[in-house]
Amino acid sequence: MAYRKIEEYDEDVTTGLVKNYQQVLHLLGESPEREGLLKTPERLAKAMQFATQGYSLDAKAILNSAKFHEEMNEMIIVKDIELYSMCEHHMLPFFGRAHIAYIPNGWITGLSKLARVVDVFSRRLQVQERLTTQILDAIKETLNPHGVAVVIEAAHLCMMMRGVQKQNSVTTTSAFSGEFEKQTTRNEFINLIQADLIKRR
Ligand SMILES: Nc1nc2c(ncn2[C@@H]2O[C@H](COP(=O)(O)OP(=O)(O)OP(=O)(O)O)[C@@H](O)[C@H]2O)c(=O)[nH]1
């Protein structure tokens, strides 16, 4: 199933998580019975299922669901796709933006599908490096383009609110295939994602 309505939370998973989160609250010195916390285990159970729904989504099915034949051989870029993921080491959020480009080879996909693929792989326990290559591989394997480029810039809460406590560091990861392994193509992509052609808010 390519799409899943997020209202459909798994009852068994929710029940299991609720029990465990009650215990977590207790171990952290809280009273799960106090008014403000009564529904917190259930809310958290649903929030975590939302944040990990990517496991049940199929990136290739999503890209294939709007795959069109088109003779176009220029670079297509969708940039500034916001993403929220969780690092697999601390289960704390990391968030930022993905920039994706590909050069078609007879097939294009719906632009929104590229953003959906970012969600499919973000909504899991991740490291930023793997997130970057998984997005690239899904596009490469589905569209067989002349090349794919993915750049992700993100801030990691595990480096901000705890641990090394650096508030301003940004991590950039990139993955390139095919034509984007050439310096000139890569530079064109980098220049275009840095350009502000449309004035934003
Ligand atoms: N490569 C990579 N590392 C990440 C990512 N997210 C978090 N980390 C790092 O995972 C590492 C885990 O290191 P450990 O030493 O096992 O954990 P820790 O004792 O909590 O480390 P500190 O965060 O340095 O306090 C840390 O250096 C994190 O910054 C990611 O997306 N990619």
Ligand SMILES: [Zn+2]
């Ligand atoms: Zn972390």
